[in-house]
Amino acid sequence: MPDEKKPDQEPDGKRPAAPERLDGLRVALVLGTAAGGLGRHVRAVAAGLAERGAGVVVCGPAATEESYGFTGPGVRFAEVDVADRPRPVQDARAVLRLRRLLADADVVHAHGLRAGALAIAATARVAPGPLRLSRGGAPVVVTLHNAVLAGGRTAAVYGALERVVARGAAMVLGVSPDLEERMRALHARRVGLALVPSPAPDAPPDPAxxxxxxxxxxxxxxxxxxxxxxxxxxxxxxxxxxxxxxxxxxxxxxxxxxxxxxxxxxxxxxxxxxxxxxxxxxxxxxxxxxxxxxxxxxxxxxxxxxxxxxxxxxxxxxxxxxxxxxxxxxxxxxxxxxxxxxxxxxxxxxxxxxxxxxxxxxxxxxxxxxxxxxGTLPTERDAVDQLAGIYRGLTERK
Structure with a gap:
């Protein structure tokens, strides 16, 4: 995160440049069961991308849409049963559903480890394998919002998902330095720090x-x-x-x-x-x-x-x-x-x-x-600016 200037200021103090347009870019956002900040973040990203001309589809469980209301101008919601725990039969159905929904996307951005692994499997054009998951259709960006804190069999399962994401994602963003380091240790192709800003307050504090x-x-x-x-x-x-x-x-x-x-x-x-x-x-x-x-x-x-x-x-x-x-x-x-x-x-x-x-x-x-x-915290505009640059870079190289 920046330490000196406010994120909405240019280094020379001038007004920030006009935001990059994304006219015609088709973006699919994938998430599972969301709680708290993750759902609000994805909703803000979806709205910000749509304001710049992108066509956005948010794919996730119906309960997530009910909680956060992603649908809006330029944004539609498609129900996909992405659970918070491994369920082989349901996960296979989710991959098939995602394969249809993501077929026309220019870029796919999954939020969370399980959503990322399912999106990578859904966009793969070849049989999944330890070295072949990256050969997919639309490039997949994965933002990791949580560390794996469990142990035992659960840790082993999530460790396997981490390897899928590291090998199959075109870009992995971590919300903390330790998540970035983990992905680099697993030889992810590109790794960066995600920006997950809190929405600006609607009104100044009430003195009373x-x-x-x-x-x-x-x-x-x-x-x-x-x-x-x-x-x-x-x-x-x-x-x-x-x-x-x-x-x-x-x-x-x-x-x-x-x-x-x-x-x-x-x-x-x-x-x-x-x-x-x-x-x-x-x-x-x-x-x-x-x-x-x-x-x-x-x-x-x-x-x-x-x-x-x-x-x-x-x-x-x-x-x-x-x-x-x-x-x-x-x-x-x-x-x-x-x-x-x-x-x-x-x-x-x-x-x-x-x-x-x-x-x-x-x-x-x-x-x-x-x-x-x-005053140094990133804004929602900064988050969308970051993603717009990543999406453009990935789609121009396709």
Whole structure:
């Protein structure tokens, strides 16, 4: 990510050039079951490509369309059952369905490891083999949005999919440096860093939001620690609860608010009740900017992240941030816009948050650095600019 200038400025300070046109280019975007930032990112990319004249088809499960609404001017949706886990019979049907849908595409861009492998199989003109998958029809770009965190047989299956993507994709984009390094180690032909920007806020922050949200939460004068994310294993929430047990000994006792929902909710609720932790599960919130405005410190305790939209939102809100040193987070926050700790280290997380709560000057420095860093984040236009250049380069070489 850039460090100095804003992405929507030219180096000489002049207004940016007109966006590259893609008139007549036929682009197929393929994704599976999408949650959170991935679905919003693909929707923004599809709309941005269509605005530049491309004809776009988004291929994915019906539930994904229902959640994100990809269809719009220049964009149509085609249902394909791309599941989040290997299912041999259904996957074979998905490949056949994709083969028909992608036959006329000039370029195919798959989002996610499984979607990438299925798209490569669907565009192959020869029998799949370890060295022959690259001999397909339309060039395939694959963006990897997540690391493989599982072990055992699952890891072996996903390792095989990684090799398919590395050998068959014309270009692989990773949302974090570790994903790029993984693809280079597997000898992918071209590898780059994906741009996954958070949508720009619709309106400026509400000055009254802080007091209103704190009153609604019953925070009073207590420090408010906020985490936003899906209640899933990747998000490191058991570590957050471990740290909360330490914060419970402070005076005044902080309130930890976790916004989001997911499969771990019953387990987290049971532990919060059993240990009487100062933690509230807020469920899904449509007012995340207001929630961040009310926070004294924001925490991202994830086991792994790429370019999480919530980190971008925290930086834009100018809030002190404590996060884990994983995936793409260190690149996003730079040298001074967050305190970083190792994942799974509850004591380190507890101490880092306590240092922010105990030192108003540190909190102010982190908040100011967050706002400066937010000014360097890529925009949705930057993401579409990047992809337009990649697509043009690949199609001109066909």
């Amino acid at each position: 939001a802080r007091d209103r949200v704190r009153a609604a939460l019953g925070a009073g004068e207590r420090p408010l620690i906020v985490t936003v994310g899906r209640l899933a294993d990747q998000k490191g929430l058991p570590t957050l609860l471990d740290a909360a047990a330490g914060w419970d000994r402070r005076a005044p006792k902080p309130l930890v608010a976790i916004a989001g929902d997911g499969p771990l909710r019953p387990e987290l609720e049971a532990r919060i009740g059993a240990e009487d932790l100062p933690v509230r599960l807020l469920g899904h919130r449509a007012d995340v900017p207001d929630l961040l405005a009310a926070a004294d410190v924001a925490v991202v305790p994830s086991v792994w992240e790429g370019q999480p939209l919530i980190v971008q939102e925290i930086l834009r809100a100018g809030r002190p941030l404590v996060a884990t040193r994983v995936g793409g987070i260190p690149v996003m926050v730079g040298a001074d816009a967050a305190l970083l700790v190792e994942p799974g280290e509850a004591e380190a997380l507890e101490r880092a948050v306590a240092s922010v709560l105990d030192d108003p000057e540190l909190a102010a420095r982190l908040g100011a650095a967050a706002l400066r860093r937010a």
